[in-house]
Amino acid sequence: MRLIRFLFAFLPLAGLVWALSVPLKAGDKTLPALGRFFSPFSGFWQNAESANAPDAIPIQAKLPALKGPVEVVWDDMMVPHIFAGDPNDAAMVQGYIHASHRLFQMDIVSRQTAGRLSEVIGPRTLEADRLIRRRGLPWAVERNWKSVQESPRTVQLLEAYAAGVNAYIDQLSPATLPLEYKLMNFEPERWSPERSLFVVANMIDALNNRDNDLAATNSLAVFGRDTFNYLYPNWNAKQTPIIPDTGQWADIQPLVRQETVSGQTAPGSAPPERSELSPNRDLNGSNNWAVAGSRTRSGAPILCNDTHLPLRLPHVWYVQQIQTPQFNSYGIVVPGVPLLAIGFNSDVAWGFTNCSHEVADWYRLQWTDGGKTTYLLDGQPRKAELRVEEIRVKGAPAVRDTVRYTDWGPVVYDQPDHPLHDCAYRYVAHDPMKPESLYEFLNISSARNYDDYRKAIPGLEALSQNVAFASRNGAIALTVQGKFPVRQNGQGRFVQDGTAWANNWAGYIPASQLPAMRNPSRGFVYSANQHSTPPTYPYYYIGNFDHSRGRRIYQRLENMRDITIDSMKSIQLDNYSQRAADGLHALLRRVKREQLNDSEKKWLSALEQWDARYQPDQIAPSLFEMWFDSTYVHTWDEMENLRRQKTAVLFPEHWRFCELLETDSASVFFDELSTPRREEAGDIVTAGFHKMAARAEKMPSDSLQWHTFKGFVLKHLAMLDAFSRLDVSVGGSRNSPNAISSNHGPTWRMIVEMGAPIRALGVYPGGQSGNPGSRYYDNFVDAWARGDYFDLVFLSQSGEQNPRILARQTFTHGS
Amino acid sequence: MKNFILTFVAVLAGGLLSHWGVPWWGLVPVGLAAGWLIRNTPARGFAAGFLAGFLLWGIWAFALDHANEGILSARIGMLFQGLGNWTLILITALLGGLVAGFAVLSGSLGYDLAFPPKKGPYARRRRRR
Known part of the structure; x- marks a missing residue:
C-alpha cells in the first residue's frame, strides 16, 4: 500500500523529469528539452540581457597569453575600440570579443565551408556538406593552411585570435551558452587558425562562385552560334565600364594570343543536358565610389561604399576600431577573422565591390576505365587521386564519400544523371594562397598613401574585388584586384574538353596589367559590378555584370558638384532603377493601347506617370515588375520550355531584352510557340499587360504597395522566424543603387570624408550583438530602413574623452 | 504549519543554491531531501514544494524578463506559436512547481516506505533523526 502511494508520487516525478529532459521532435526539427530550456537558471531566460545596463559588453577577462594590457572602449553603438601594444594582443582580444558577440555565427560559417554542418544539425544538411566538400573547398583550405604555416607571423596572429575565441568558449557555462546552442542542442567547437581560413574561404566562395558554363553550352547546342551571339552579347554599348580606355593598355602584350577558340569547347552538336541548377544565383554586388576634393564642398575627398550581400541576423559584418603601434583603423570585419575588410584610418579610406569575372571552369573528362579511376590527358592515361570525405552526421551513421581529383581539379557531381557528371572543376579558389597574404592585406590598415594601398591589396588573393581608395592628401583611385585567368577569346564560356592540357588557363593576368585608375581628371572613380573595362582591354574575360546601377551612379556623380555627405547619402539611398527606366520605355512604346479596357488604362496611366523610383508606398513598381516579368517569360518561352524540362539554359540579359523590344520587334523570339499565329513584340507586351492587370485587380491595394509586394525579410542565420525581423518596410530594388531586394541588399553603408578631422558615417541592418535576447541584436535595423546613418566614433587614443563612450575595460595577462 | 513553512x-533556498553548478533538475534532489527530512502530510508536502518551485522559477524568470524589457520573451514566444511573456513565465513557474512538488512528495512517501510509521500513515509524529 505504501509502495503504491510512493509510486503515485515517484512515477509522475520520474516521468516529468524524463519528459522535460528529452529533445522534442517537431517535423524535421528538434526542439530543446523543455526543462533545460525553461529553467530560469540555465535556459533561455539566462540569455535575456538587461536592457538598461549595457549587459552586452563582454565580461572583463584575463587572457593568459597577452603580452601587455589591452584597453577596450565601448561606444553607444556597442562598437569596441581596441587599443593594444602588439598586433597579436589586438588579435587575441578581437577573438574574445567576436566570440562573445557572434560565436554561433562564426561556428556555423566555418562549419558550412568545412562541410561539417551535419555533425551538429543532422541529415538535413548532408547534401550541402557533400557538395561543398566535392567542390573542393575543405581541400583548398587544407592547402592554404599548409602554405600559411610558412609564415610564422601569420600563424602567430591566427593563433592569438584563436586563443582569444577559446578563452571565451572556456568560460562559458550551460547558463551562458549562446541561445542558438540551447535551442539546437549542440556545443560550440573550439577555434583554430584553420577555422579562420574557412571563414575567409566562405567569403571568397560567396563572392566568386559563379559560372554559366553548362547553361551556355546547352544554349549554344540548341540555338547555334549565330543565334547565340544574337541573344547573349557580352557587351552593352550603353554601359559605363569601371575603368575607361585612356590608352593605358596600348603596350600590353597578353600572355596568350587572342584567337577564337574553336576545337576546344565541347561539341556544339551535343544534345542539351538535363540540369537542376538554378539559372541565376548571382545577386551579390555592391557600389563604391570616391570623389576628389575638386568636386566636394569641403575640398576633402569622400569615399563611399555599400556592400550588397544576403541580409541576415546576426549580421555578416562586425564593426570595430583597432589601434596598435602600427596602425589605427576603423571598419568592418567578418567575425572569425582578425582583419578589417573595409574601412579607414586617419590617412586613407578603402572600400570594395565584387568583381564579377567568372573564375571557375568545367572540363569534360574521358575515362579510360569503368571504375573511373583513369582519364585521358593529351593521349596519355592519368590516374585520378581519390580523396575520401568522411562526413559525421548527428543521429545517423557517418557517410564516406569518395571524390576524384584530376589535374584540372575535383569531379564535383557523382550522380550519373547530372549534366556535369564526368566533368572536372577548375576554380580559382583552389589555388593555395601565398603564406603572407593575410599579413599583406592587414597592411592596408596602416596604409598612409596610394603606394601602401597598392601594395596591400594583392593580399586579397582570389577574392576578386574593385577596390576604391581615397586619401587625406587628396588622391582617389580604383583598382580591379583578383586572380583572373588568362583566357583565349571565348574560352571558359562553355564546358571545355578535358582531354587536352592546352585548354588550361595560361596563368593569371599580372597585377600590373589589371585595370586601374588614379586621380582621373573627371574627379571621381566608381564601380557597381559592371564590366571592368571596355572591350579594348587586351585580355578576354566573361562574367555576370550589372548594367543598371553603374549607369545611374555614373550619371549622378558626373552631374554633381559641391558634393557633401548628404549628397552622397542621396546616391546610396537612390531607389531609381535604370533597368526599370529602359524597360518601361520599351514596354510603353510597344503596348497596344487600343486593346486595353478602361480599368486596364487606369494601371497604364499609373505606369506612365512612374519615374522608375522604387518607393516603398507606390504601386507602380509592383505593376512594372509583374508586367516586365510576364512579358519576359512569354518572349523567352523557348528557354522557359527547356527550363521546365530541367535543362539549364541561358536567359538573355534584361538589357538585351529591352534592346530587342526597341530595335527588333519582329524578332522570331517574340512569336509564341504555343499559338498558331505569328506574334510580334507588341502582342507579347500587350498580353503581358493583360496578365499583369488581371493579377493586380485581384490584389488588395496595400499588397500592391512595393514594400509589401517585395516582401522584405531579415532572416536569422538558422532561418528561425522567431529571431528574424519580418516587419521592415523598405524601398529600392535589385537594380537600384539602393539595391534592396527581398532578402538581399546593402550590408554596410559607409561614407568617409577625408578631412581633418575625418568624418565617417555608417549603418547596417542588424546590431553588434548576435544574441536575440539583446537590445543590441537589431538596434540598427530601423535606422537602416529609414535611410539614417550613425556618426562613427573614431578615437585617436584610448584616453580620449567622448560623450558617446559607454564603458572602458582593460584585458590583462593572467590565468 | 511550521513544517510546511x-x-x-x-x-x-536549496533550489536557489542548487542552480549554481547543478543542471536544470537541481530542484529534484532538493525536493526529495526536503520531503525525506521534514514531515508533512502528502498534500502539504506537495503544496509546499510546488509553491517554492513555482515562486522560485516564476519570480526568477519574471525578474530577468523585466530587466530585459520583454525583448527575448517576445521572440521565444514566437517559437511556441505566439505565446506572450506572461504565459512563458507561467509555464516556467508551473514546470518549477510541478518538479519541486512531486519531488517533495516522493521524498516524503519514500521516507514512509522506508520507515513505516506505527499508527496509521499520517498520524502526527515527531521528526526522526
Whole structure:
C-alpha cells in the first residue's frame, strides 16, 4: 500500500523529469528539452540581457597569453575600440570579443565551408556538406593552411585570435551558452587558425562562385552560334565600364594570343543536358565610389561604399576600431577573422565591390576505365587521386564519400544523371594562397598613401574585388584586384574538353596589367559590378555584370558638384532603377493601347506617370515588375520550355531584352510557340499587360504597395522566424543603387570624408550583438530602413574623452 | 504549519543554491531531501514544494524578463506559436512547481516506505533523526 502511494508520487516525478529532459521532435526539427530550456537558471531566460545596463559588453577577462594590457572602449553603438601594444594582443582580444558577440555565427560559417554542418544539425544538411566538400573547398583550405604555416607571423596572429575565441568558449557555462546552442542542442567547437581560413574561404566562395558554363553550352547546342551571339552579347554599348580606355593598355602584350577558340569547347552538336541548377544565383554586388576634393564642398575627398550581400541576423559584418603601434583603423570585419575588410584610418579610406569575372571552369573528362579511376590527358592515361570525405552526421551513421581529383581539379557531381557528371572543376579558389597574404592585406590598415594601398591589396588573393581608395592628401583611385585567368577569346564560356592540357588557363593576368585608375581628371572613380573595362582591354574575360546601377551612379556623380555627405547619402539611398527606366520605355512604346479596357488604362496611366523610383508606398513598381516579368517569360518561352524540362539554359540579359523590344520587334523570339499565329513584340507586351492587370485587380491595394509586394525579410542565420525581423518596410530594388531586394541588399553603408578631422558615417541592418535576447541584436535595423546613418566614433587614443563612450575595460595577462 | 513553512523555505533556498553548478533538475534532489527530512502530510508536502518551485522559477524568470524589457520573451514566444511573456513565465513557474512538488512528495512517501510509521500513515509524529 505504501509502495503504491510512493509510486503515485515517484512515477509522475520520474516521468516529468524524463519528459522535460528529452529533445522534442517537431517535423524535421528538434526542439530543446523543455526543462533545460525553461529553467530560469540555465535556459533561455539566462540569455535575456538587461536592457538598461549595457549587459552586452563582454565580461572583463584575463587572457593568459597577452603580452601587455589591452584597453577596450565601448561606444553607444556597442562598437569596441581596441587599443593594444602588439598586433597579436589586438588579435587575441578581437577573438574574445567576436566570440562573445557572434560565436554561433562564426561556428556555423566555418562549419558550412568545412562541410561539417551535419555533425551538429543532422541529415538535413548532408547534401550541402557533400557538395561543398566535392567542390573542393575543405581541400583548398587544407592547402592554404599548409602554405600559411610558412609564415610564422601569420600563424602567430591566427593563433592569438584563436586563443582569444577559446578563452571565451572556456568560460562559458550551460547558463551562458549562446541561445542558438540551447535551442539546437549542440556545443560550440573550439577555434583554430584553420577555422579562420574557412571563414575567409566562405567569403571568397560567396563572392566568386559563379559560372554559366553548362547553361551556355546547352544554349549554344540548341540555338547555334549565330543565334547565340544574337541573344547573349557580352557587351552593352550603353554601359559605363569601371575603368575607361585612356590608352593605358596600348603596350600590353597578353600572355596568350587572342584567337577564337574553336576545337576546344565541347561539341556544339551535343544534345542539351538535363540540369537542376538554378539559372541565376548571382545577386551579390555592391557600389563604391570616391570623389576628389575638386568636386566636394569641403575640398576633402569622400569615399563611399555599400556592400550588397544576403541580409541576415546576426549580421555578416562586425564593426570595430583597432589601434596598435602600427596602425589605427576603423571598419568592418567578418567575425572569425582578425582583419578589417573595409574601412579607414586617419590617412586613407578603402572600400570594395565584387568583381564579377567568372573564375571557375568545367572540363569534360574521358575515362579510360569503368571504375573511373583513369582519364585521358593529351593521349596519355592519368590516374585520378581519390580523396575520401568522411562526413559525421548527428543521429545517423557517418557517410564516406569518395571524390576524384584530376589535374584540372575535383569531379564535383557523382550522380550519373547530372549534366556535369564526368566533368572536372577548375576554380580559382583552389589555388593555395601565398603564406603572407593575410599579413599583406592587414597592411592596408596602416596604409598612409596610394603606394601602401597598392601594395596591400594583392593580399586579397582570389577574392576578386574593385577596390576604391581615397586619401587625406587628396588622391582617389580604383583598382580591379583578383586572380583572373588568362583566357583565349571565348574560352571558359562553355564546358571545355578535358582531354587536352592546352585548354588550361595560361596563368593569371599580372597585377600590373589589371585595370586601374588614379586621380582621373573627371574627379571621381566608381564601380557597381559592371564590366571592368571596355572591350579594348587586351585580355578576354566573361562574367555576370550589372548594367543598371553603374549607369545611374555614373550619371549622378558626373552631374554633381559641391558634393557633401548628404549628397552622397542621396546616391546610396537612390531607389531609381535604370533597368526599370529602359524597360518601361520599351514596354510603353510597344503596348497596344487600343486593346486595353478602361480599368486596364487606369494601371497604364499609373505606369506612365512612374519615374522608375522604387518607393516603398507606390504601386507602380509592383505593376512594372509583374508586367516586365510576364512579358519576359512569354518572349523567352523557348528557354522557359527547356527550363521546365530541367535543362539549364541561358536567359538573355534584361538589357538585351529591352534592346530587342526597341530595335527588333519582329524578332522570331517574340512569336509564341504555343499559338498558331505569328506574334510580334507588341502582342507579347500587350498580353503581358493583360496578365499583369488581371493579377493586380485581384490584389488588395496595400499588397500592391512595393514594400509589401517585395516582401522584405531579415532572416536569422538558422532561418528561425522567431529571431528574424519580418516587419521592415523598405524601398529600392535589385537594380537600384539602393539595391534592396527581398532578402538581399546593402550590408554596410559607409561614407568617409577625408578631412581633418575625418568624418565617417555608417549603418547596417542588424546590431553588434548576435544574441536575440539583446537590445543590441537589431538596434540598427530601423535606422537602416529609414535611410539614417550613425556618426562613427573614431578615437585617436584610448584616453580620449567622448560623450558617446559607454564603458572602458582593460584585458590583462593572467590565468 | 511550521513544517510546511520549513519545507517551503528549504526547497526555495536549496533550489536557489542548487542552480549554481547543478543542471536544470537541481530542484529534484532538493525536493526529495526536503520531503525525506521534514514531515508533512502528502498534500502539504506537495503544496509546499510546488509553491517554492513555482515562486522560485516564476519570480526568477519574471525578474530577468523585466530587466530585459520583454525583448527575448517576445521572440521565444514566437517559437511556441505566439505565446506572450506572461504565459512563458507561467509555464516556467508551473514546470518549477510541478518538479519541486512531486519531488517533495516522493521524498516524503519514500521516507514512509522506508520507515513505516506505527499508527496509521499520517498520524502526527515527531521528526526522526
